[in-house]
Amino acid sequence: MAGPQVSTKYGIVEGKKEKELNVFKGIPYAKPPIGELRWCPPQAPESWAGTKSCTEFSAVCAQESFPEVIDMKLMDVPGPQSEDCLYLNVWSHPSESEKRPVMFWIHGGGLGFGAASQPIYDGQHLARKGVVVVTINYRMGALGFLHLDTVTEGAIPATGNEGFLDQIAALEWVRDNIAGFGGDPDNVTIFGESSGGWSVTVLMAMPKAKGLFHKAIAQSGVANAALPLEHAADLGKEFLSDVATDPTDADSLRAIPADKVLSAGASFVRSIEALLSGVGEGNRYHRAVIDGDTLPASVLGSIAEGSSSDVVLMAGTTRDEMAAPVPPGATPEELQAIVSQAAYGIDSKEMIERYRESRMKRMARMGDADIASAISTDATMRIPCIRLLEAQQRHQPSYHYIVTWTTPAGDGAAGAEHGIELGFVFGTHGIDQDHAITFGDGPAAAGLANAVMDAWTNFAKTGDPSSDTLGAWPAYVENRATMMIGEQTYVKEAPYEEERVAWDGYDNSVLERPPFEPKN
Incomplete structure (x- = not known):
């Protein structure tokens, strides 16, 4: 028996029925960012003929593993990894005349690990409260947040904000397609936790994201410490030193295996290991980059000046976010x-x-x-x-x-x-x-x-x-x-x-x- 089908801008997708919900998993919202597209802004996906089966989660974005010294089974990221990972998932109700609000989830993980497919982010319970839920993957670590434009003399024009541009591409997909899933493109709430909260606030400050969402929930994360170009370029130099490749040789850089890319230079995972061991620097990792273009200025300053003046905000934290390692x-x-x-x-x-x-x-x-x-x-x-x-x-x-x-x-x-x-x-x-x-x-x-x-x-x-x-x-x-x-x-x-x-x-x-x- 065929599952629910929706015609999108790029072709027909078929999901599956889960009780009263229509669930679609692994819908492409951009071309695979591989080969010449590594470190490039996301490109619109290719159209397809026939019907695309969207009943299983896609591969998760290539990433490092969480430090083994921390036993956090909830943070395990199941399934295969790939650079071909720009896919989203939708939990919706059968089509009705009234369009439902859209809740667009951005997972956390320090911009270095995590995925939309983690069981904790199952959208079914929220969807049963009368909304359409969308969860997304976006590029992680040095594949999504490494500034290379300055240090490669433009050979790799990566701003360091490509992962945020992935999120914007997914929001553009929502704008263009979510009505077919019963969602209201004029009532979109972005929400995210930890680095997902960073992402929410970065999107509030990015001109390219303006108008793509109408409400925002930042959970335990504000991108207040975005990197000036000097700091972002410093992380780029560290990366290039580790991979020992001619910085102006774009083809060679793009040919480096993904695992080597992720293990070079600074990363959020290695910063956690440094904090736990006391060896190394615990604060050197990728963040948003104030490049003057995709992110013109500081996040808090931009928001104060009205970069998201039409967005209603909810934000908060937990009481005991951080545990400081103080020895007796x-x-x-x-x-x-x-x-x-x-x-x-x-x-x-x-x-x-x-x-x-x-x-x-x-x-x-x-x-x-x-x-x-x-x-x-x-x-x-x-x-x-x-x-x-x-x-x-x-x-x-x-x-x-x-x-x-x-x-x-x-x-x-x-x-x-x-x-x-x-x-x-x-x-x-x-x-x-x-x-x-x-x-x-x-x-x-x-x-x-x-x-x-x-x-x-x-x-x-x-x-x-x-x-x-x-x-x-x-x-x-x-x-x-x-x-x-x-x-x-x-x-x-x-x-x-x-x-x-x-x-x-x-x-x-x-x-x-x-x-x-x-x-x-």
Whole structure:
């Protein structure tokens, strides 16, 4: 029996029926970026005759593996890898006269690993809330985010933003084709977590993305530390030194095997290994590049100036995003050095004192590791998120949240860790034992997942995340109203305010400093 079929701009695709949903997997949105197209902007896919079967996920984009020393089964990326990976997936309802809002997911992974096909990102539960869900692959690591234009004298004109251009190409595909899947191209919400959140904010600042989406959700990620050309070129020089190839020989560079490309120079995966081992630099990895063209200026500055003045924003973090590696018995000087690695460019001694005083007042834990982790969380996640909200609220309503739900893994030692909201945003918190151990399972977890999905989909539908299940959610204005999402869910004005105020002496230029110095 034939599955559901949709005629797209490039040909007919056939998916499969999964209960009441139509599901399409592995739809090409660009030509394979291989051969002469490696490191080039994405090109429109070739049309095809007949019907293309789209019932299985495509290969995931070529990438490094997550460090083996970290046991994170949820981050495993299943399936074969390939440079031929620019495909997307759609969960939709049978065609109806009324078009449904579109939720366009950008996965995280430090721009270095991850895929749309990871089980945690299954779109079926969100789709059942009355939206069309699209998830995408985009080029990873040095294949998607390596600036080569400067260091190859134009032989490889890669800006370092090709992975973001992939995301824009997928949004253009949505604009041109999603109506056939029951989606409304005039009501598209982009959302992403971690580097997916970076991507959301980069797209808000990129002229080429303007008009392709109408709402945005940035989860635990703001691209405040985009790289100036000097820093991006420094990473490019390091890459070229490792591959030992004539930088002006484009053919030879494009012939380097993908695994060698990914293992050369700096990367997010190797930065994690450096942080864990204490050997190497933990902050040298690919980020957005301020090239003056695809990304004309800093992300926060562009958004403040109105680069996405028509976009309604929701943004937030988890309470315990970062865990600072503070050894027992660390001296005050060692603690300051650890804090300085994450809170780059601040007076770490003063900040430690202010956080210790504030946390004592609100009876939060005050151990050295607790203080360092809180400062690291705020430096890398919460304060950039607040600055993002402050920038966008000049133009459109913005909404803020903090997730406080504690992982049951490790007896809850990690608290409300980075990514803890994902299982609730997608309703995948209990799909197997590994997910249940991380996110929790049972009536409380199921209730929270239902409420979070209601809020996220209501935001996509109306631009307001208020819902019957999560409650009224006011916009983020002068009182800094914030939805606290956890075992108890409620609105709190200006949470952790003294810690936030401690950052008032540091403007966005400090937050936007790349956390490494060029060395080449």
